[in-house]
Amino acid sequence: MALAVSAVQSCSMCFGGNGLRSAIAFEAEKGYRNALGSKMRFSNFLLSKILKLCSRSKHTFAKSVLEEVDSYGIASISDRSKLLNKVSVLMGYDSLHDLIENERAEKRCVMNVKDAMDDFDVSLVCKRFPSIILGSSSPVELYDGTASFFEKLALLTTQSPEGFPSDSTGEEQEQDYLYETGDSLYPACPSVESSLLRDDQSTSLATEKISYPVLVEESFSKVSHEPQKDIVSDELILDSSISCIPGISKKRRSQLENCGFHTVRKLLHHFPRTYADLQNAQIEIDDGQYLIFIGKILKSRGIKAGTSFSIFEVVVGCEIADNKTTEHKDDSTDCRRKTIFLHLKKFFRGTRFTSLPFLRIVEQKHKEGDFVCVSGKVRTMPTKDHYEMREYNIDVLKDENDLSFHAKGRPYPIYPSKGGLNPDVLRDIIARIVQVLPINVDPIPKSIILDFGLLTLHDAYTGIHEPKSMSEADLARKRLIFDEFFYLQLGRLYQMLEGLGTQIEKDGLLDKYRKPESSAAYMEEWSSLTKKFLKALPYALTGSQLTAVSEIIWDLRQPVPMNRLLQGDVGCGKTVVAFLACMEVIGSGYQAAFMVPTELLAVQHYEHLNNLLETMEDVGSKPTIALLTGSTPLKQSRMIHKSLQTGEISMVIGTTSLIADRVEFSALRIAVVDEQHRFGVIQRGRFNSKLYYTSISSKLLATNSDEISKGEKHMAPHVLAMSATPIPRTLALALYGDMSLTQITDLPPGRIPVETFIIQANENGYEDAYEMMLDELKEGGKVYLVYPVIEQSEQLPQLRAASADFESISHRFQGYSCGLLHGKMKSDEKDEALRKFRSGETNILLATQVIEIGVDVPDASMMVVMNAERFGIAQLHQLRGRVGRGVRKSKCILLASSESSLPRLKVLGKSSDGFYLANMDLLLRGPGNLLGKKQSGHLPEFPIARLEIDGNILQEAHLAALKILGDSHDLEQFPLLKAELSMRQPLSILGD
Numbered sequence: 001m002a003l004a005v006s007a008v009q010s011c012s013m014c015f016g017g018n019g020l021r022s023a024i025a026f027e028a029e030k031g032y033r034n035a036l037g038s039k040m041r042f043s044n045f046l047l048s049k050i051l052k053l054c055s056r057s058k059h060t061f062a063k064s065v066l067e068e069v070d071s072y073g074i075a076s077i078s079d080r081s082k083l084l085n086k087v088s089v090l091m092g093y094d095s096l097h098d099l100i101e102n103e104r105a106e107k108r109c110v111m112n113v114k115d116a117m118d119d120f121d122v123s124l125v126c127k128r129f130p131s132i133i134l135g136s137s138s139p140v141e142l143y144d145g146t147a148s149f150f151e152k153l154a155l156l157t158t159q160s161p162e163g164f165p166s167d168s169t170g171e172e173q174e175q176d177y178l179y180e181t182g183d184s185l186y187p188a189c190p191s192v193e194s195s196l197l198r199d200d201q202s203t204s205l206a207t208e209k210i211s212y213p214v215l216v217e218e219s220f221s222k223v224s225h226e227p228q229k230d231i232v233s234d235e236l237i238l239d240s241s242i243s244c245i246p247g248i249s250k251k252r253r254s255q256l257e258n259c260g261f262h263t264v265r266k267l268l269h270h271f272p273r274t275y276a277d278l279q280n281a282q283i284e285i286d287d288g289q290y291l292i293f294i295g296k297i298l299k300s301r302g303i304k305a306g307t308s309f310s311i312f313e314v315v316v317g318c319e320i321a322d323n324k325t326t327e328h329k330d331d332s333t334d335c336r337r338k339t340i341f342l343h344l345k346k347f348f349r350g351t352r353f354t355s356l357p358f359l360r361i362v363e364q365k366h367k368e369g370d371f372v373c374v375s376g377k378v379r380t381m382p383t384k385d386h387y388e389m390r391e392y393n394i395d396v397l398k399d400e401n402d403l404s405f406h407a408k409g410r411p412y413p414i415y416p417s418k419g420g421l422n423p424d425v426l427r428d429i430i431a432r433i434v435q436v437l438p439i440n441v442d443p444i445p446k447s448i449i450l451d452f453g454l455l456t457l458h459d460a461y462t463g464i465h466e467p468k469s470m471s472e473a474d475l476a477r478k479r480l481i482f483d484e485f486f487y488l489q490l491g492r493l494y495q496m497l498e499g500l501g502t503q504i505e506k507d508g509l510l511d512k513y514r515k516p517e518s519s520a521a522y523m524e525e526w527s528s529l530t531k532k533f534l535k536a537l538p539y540a541l542t543g544s545q546l547t548a549v550s551e552i553i554w555d556l557r558q559p560v561p562m563n564r565l566l567q568g569d570v571g572c573g574k575t576v577v578a579f580l581a582c583m584e585v586i587g588s589g590y591q592a593a594f595m596v597p598t599e600l601l602a603v604q605h606y607e608h609l610n611n612l613l614e615t616m617e618d619v620g621s622k623p624t625i626a627l628l629t630g631s632t633p634l635k636q637s638r639m640i641h642k643s644l645q646t647g648e649i650s651m652v653i654g655t656t657s658l659i660a661d662r663v664e665f666s667a668l669r670i671a672v673v674d675e676q677h678r679f680g681v682i683q684r685g686r687f688n689s690k691l692y693y694t695s696i697s698s699k700l701l702a703t704n705s706d707e708i709s710k711g712e713k714h715m716a717p718h719v720l721a722m723s724a725t726p727i728p729r730t731l732a733l734a735l736y737g738d739m740s741l742t743q744i745t746d747l748p749p750g751r752i753p754v755e756t757f758i759i760q761a762n763e764n765g766y767e768d769a770y771e772m773m774l775d776e777l778k779e780g781g782k783v784y785l786v787y788p789v790i791e792q793s794e795q796l797p798q799l800r801a802a803s804a805d806f807e808s809i810s811h812r813f814q815g816y817s818c819g820l821l822h823g824k825m826k827s828d829e830k831d832e833a834l835r836k837f838r839s840g841e842t843n844i845l846l847a848t849q850v851i852e853i854g855v856d857v858p859d860a861s862m863m864v865v866m867n868a869e870r871f872g873i874a875q876l877h878q879l880r881g882r883v884g885r886g887v888r889k890s891k892c893i894l895l896a897s898s899e900s901s902l903p904r905l906k907v908l909g910k911s912s913d914g915f916y917l918a919n920m921d922l923l924l925r926g927p928g929n930l931l932g933k934k935q936s937g938h939l940p941e942f943p944i945a946r947l948e949i950d951g952n953i954l955q956e957a958h959l960a961a962l963k964i965l966g967d968s969h970d971l972e973q974f975p976l977l978k979a980e981l982s983m984r985q986p987l988s989i990l991g992d
C-alpha cells in the first residue's frame with residue numbers, strides 16, 4: 001500500500017535534494033494505483049517538502065499550494081494531478097510533464113554512468129526500490145539478501161560440466177553463442193540434476209521435496225564449509241533481480257528485462273502453455289493435428305531450388321505405437337512400434353540464402369543422428385507414414401540419456417515465447433532456477449497448506465515447470481491459482497479491516513463473511529417512516545424484496561459499517577428496496593446518498609421517489625430530497641451543498657458529482673451505489689472513505705455540540721451496492737470479495753415472460769420485424785428500437801445507426817411519433833426524450849445502449865435490437881429487461897446480421913433467467929466479455945486461473961483469507977504473508 005511512499009523515500013535517498021522531483025514523478029506516474037493510506041503518507045511527505053520550499057520562497061503562490069496539499073490524500077485523481085502540476089511550477093518547471101521529463105533524463109544519465117562502469121550495480125536498484133511497506137510492517141528489502149541463492153547458483157554453475165560462464169569470466173560471447181545456436185540447455189542442466197538432484201528411481205513427491213535442497217546444500221557445504229542454515233534461509237529469493245542468476249550474459253539479461261522478466265519470480269511465473277508426452281504416445285495421426293514427437297535426425301539438407309529460393313529440410317524418424325499391428329495381436333500388451341518420417345521444412349527467399357556456405361551452415365545446425373523433440377502441426381504427405389511440418393519447434397536433446405530421462409513419461413513443458421525470446425531459452429533459465437529454489441519460499445503458513453490440501457510453493461514451482469506426471473502438474477497449477485485468488489481476497493479483506501477501529505468491529509466483520517446467512521430485522525422493528533413508506537407503495541413487496549429489506553435494516557443497526565451487494569435480475573425491484581433502506585436511516589435522523597451511473601437514471605429515481613413520497617400519508621414533515629448531477633446549475637448545486645452540510649436535505653440522488661470534494665454531509669449514514677460494477681472498486685472505496693472523512697470533519701466543526709458525544713460519530717457510512725447484472729457467484733466473489741451478498745430471486749407478480757424472436761437481418765427479416773412492430777403499435781404498445789451506434793460509420797458500414805435511421809423509420813411508421821435518445825445528446829434533451837416516451841407522446845424510441853441501465857417505462861412492450869450480434873448475452877438480457885416491466889405481454893426481436901451468430905443468440909430465446917444466461921456467457925466468452933469491455937477493466941487479471949472454471953478454488957481462497965485474518969487482523973503474526981501481499985500489490989489490480 002505504501003509503495004508510492006516507500007519509493008518516494010528511496011528516490012530522495014538516491015537523488016539527494018532532488019528527492020521531491022523524483023517523488024512527484026513517481027506519484028504522478030504510478031501513485032494512482034495506490035490506496036488512500038499511501039496517498040495520505042505521500043501528502044505528509046509533500047507537505048513537509050513544500051513547507052521547506054515555502055520558507056525559502058516568499059511567493060504567495062507557494063502558500064496557496066501549501067493549503068491545497070493538505071487535502072491531497074482524499075482528492076480526486078484529476079485534482080491530485082492539478083496540484084502536482086502546481087507544485088512542479090513552484091519548483092521551477094514549466095509543468096508536471098516538464099518535471100517528469102527531467103526526472104527521466106536524470107535516470108538515463110545515472111544509467112549511462114552505470115553502463116560506463118561496465119558493472120551492473122545491484123545496489124542502485126536496491127536504492128530505487130528498497131522497500132515496500134504494507135501498513136506498518138517493516139520494510140522488505142528488494143534485490144537484497146540473496147547471497148545464498150546466488151552462491152547456490154554459482155555452485156551449480158561451477159559444477160555443471162556444461163558450464164555457464166559468469167559475466168566476470170569474460171566468456172560472455174561464447175555463452176551467447178551457446179544460446180543463439182538454438183541448443184537447448186534445458187536437458188543440459190540435468191547433468192547436475194541427474195548426478196545430484198534427480199533420482200528417477202524415487203517416484204514419490206515427498207522424497208523429491210526433501211532431496212532437492214539437501215543435496216544442493218551438501219555439495220555447497222563441501223565447497224564453502226558454511227553451515228547449512230545460512231544457505232537455505234532466503235524467502236526473498238523470488239523478488240531478487242535476475243542479475244543474481246549467473247551464467248546469463250549481459251545481453252541476455254537485458255533481453256529478459258526488456259521482456260518484463262526483472263525478477264526470479266517473474267521468470268518462475270512464466271508458466272508452460274502445455275506439456276508434451278515424449279513417449280510418442282500417438283497412435284493415430286490426423287491431418288492438421290498439433291503434435292509433439294521425439295526422434296532422431298535422419299537427414300538435414302539445404303537445397304538451392306532457384307536463383308533466389310532455397311529449401312531447408314530436416315527429416316526426423318520417430319517411433320510410434322502401431323495400432324494396426326496391435327489390433328490383430330491377441331496379446332495387446334506387446335505393443336509393436338513403427339517408424340514415421342517427419343519432414344520439417346523451411347523456405348528462404350533472397351539470393352543471399354541460396355549461397356552454398358549459407359546452406360552448409362544451416363545443415364550443420366541439425367546434425368544427422370541428433371535426438372530431437374519436435375512440435376508443430378502435421379500435414380499428411382502422399383507417401384504412407386510421411387508427414388510434413390512447416391511451422392515447428394525443434395529442441396535438440398543432448399544424448400540418449402536425456403532422451404530416456406524425458407521419455408519416461410514425464411510431461412515435457414512447452415513454453416510460450418515472450419517478446420521474441422525463444423521458448424527454449426526461457427525453459428533453460430527457468431529450469432536452472434527451479435533446481436536451486438530453496439524449500440522455504442512459501443509465505444503461506446503450513447496450517448493453511450494442510451487444511452486446503454495444497455502443495456508447498458516450492459513443490460508448485462517444481463511441479464509446474466518440471467512435473468513428473470500430469471497429475472503433479474495439475475496439483476501445482478491448483479496451488480498457483482489458489483495463490484492468485486488468495487492474495488486478492490486477502491488484500492481486499494485486509495483493506496476493509498484497516499478501515500475499522502476496534503477488534504470487536506473487525507471480528508464482527510469477519511464473522512459476517514464467514515456466515516453469509518444474514519440476520520434480519522422484522523418489520524415491527526423498522527422505523528415508523530420506513531413503515532409508512534412501505535404502506536404508501538402501490539404494490540406489496542415480494543418475498544425476497546422483504547427479506548432483502550429486513551437483512552439490510554438489521555445491518556444498519558450494527559456498529560460495523562455495512563458493505564453489502566444487493567443483486568437481482570433486471571426489473572426485480574431493487575430500487576424500492578434501496579429506497580426503504582434510505583428511509584430507515586432518514587427516520588433515525590441521518591442522511592442518505594444515492595449514486596447512479598447516468599444522469600438519466602438519477603432523474604428517473606428522483607422523480608420516482610418524489611412521486612412515492614407524495615402519496616405518503618400521516619407524515620409530519622416529509623424527507624427533503626435533492627437531485628445533484630453534472631448538469632445541476634451552479635447556484636442550485638451550491639445551495640444543495642449547503643443544505644447537505646446543515647442537514648436540511650435528508651437524501652441526495654445523483655451521479656459521481658456526489659463524491660466531489662465539496663460535497664459534505666452533516667450525518668451521512670448510508671451510501672447507495674446503483675449499478676455497482678460501473679464504478680469500480682476504487683471509486684466505491686473513494687466514495688466510502690471520502691464520506692467518512694468529510695462526515696468526520698463536518699462533525700469536528702460542531703465540536704461543542706452534543707452531537708459529537710454520540711458513539712457513532714466516527715463510523716463510516718453503510719454502503720449498499722446494487723447490481724442488475726446477474727453475476728455468477730465466483731465472479732461476484734472476485735469482483736466483490738469483500739462484500740456481503742443479498743440476492744432478490746423472484747420477480748414482482750403478474751410479470752409475463754418476454755417472448756423473444758431471433759431473426760436474421762436480411763430483407764425478409766427486416767420486413768417481418770417491421771410488421772410485428774406495426775401490429776404492436778396498432779394495439780397501443782410502445783416500441784424501443786435499439787442500435788449499436790449513433791452515426792453511420794465508414795469503417796463499419798454494416799452497422800445500423802440510430803440517428804441515420806430516424807428519418808426512414810419515421811417515414812415507414814407514419815402516424816406514429818418517433819423519438820431519439822443517445823449518449824451524445826444534452827442531459828435535458830435526453831430527459832425530454834424519455835419523458836415523451838413515458839407519457840406516450842412518442843410511440844417509438846430509437847435509442848442506443850444508453851437505455852440499458854435502469855430505464856423504467858413499465859408500459860413499453862416491444863424491443864427491436866439491430867445488429868444484435870454486436871452485444872453480449874448478458875447485455876442483451878439487460879436490454880430486454882427494459883420491456884415486460886408492466887402487466888402487458890411484451891416481445892423482443894433480436895436482428896442478427898450474420899447467420900453464424902444465430903446459435904449464440906438463441907440462448908436468449910430459451911431462457912429468461914439472468915443467472916443462467918450469465919453463466920452461459922461466462923463459460924462461452926470469459927468474465928471480461930460478460931461485463932463488457934469497459935467494466936471488465938475492473939476485473940483482476942489472473943495469469944493462470946480461469947474464473948469460469950476455477951471458481952471452487954476461489955471459494956477456498958476466500959475461506960483461507962478469512963482464516964488468516966481471523967488469526968491476525970493486521971497480519972502481524974504472518975510477516976512473510978504480509979510482505980508477500982505487499983509485493984504482489986493487490987491494490988493495483990482492484991480497479992481503475
Ligand SMILES: Nc1ncnc2c1ncn2[C@@H]1O[C@H](COP(=O)(O)OP(=O)(O)OP(=O)(O)O)[C@@H](O)[C@H]1O
Binds near residue numbers: 540568574724858
Ligand atoms: N413488488 C412489486 N410489485 C409490483 N411492481 C414492482 C414491485 N417492486 C418493484 N416494482 C416495479 O417494477 C419495476 C422495476 O423495478 P425497479 O426499477 O426497482 O427494478 P430494478 O431491479 O432496479 O430494475 P433494473 O435492474 O432494470 O434497474 C418498477 O416499475 C417498480 O415500480
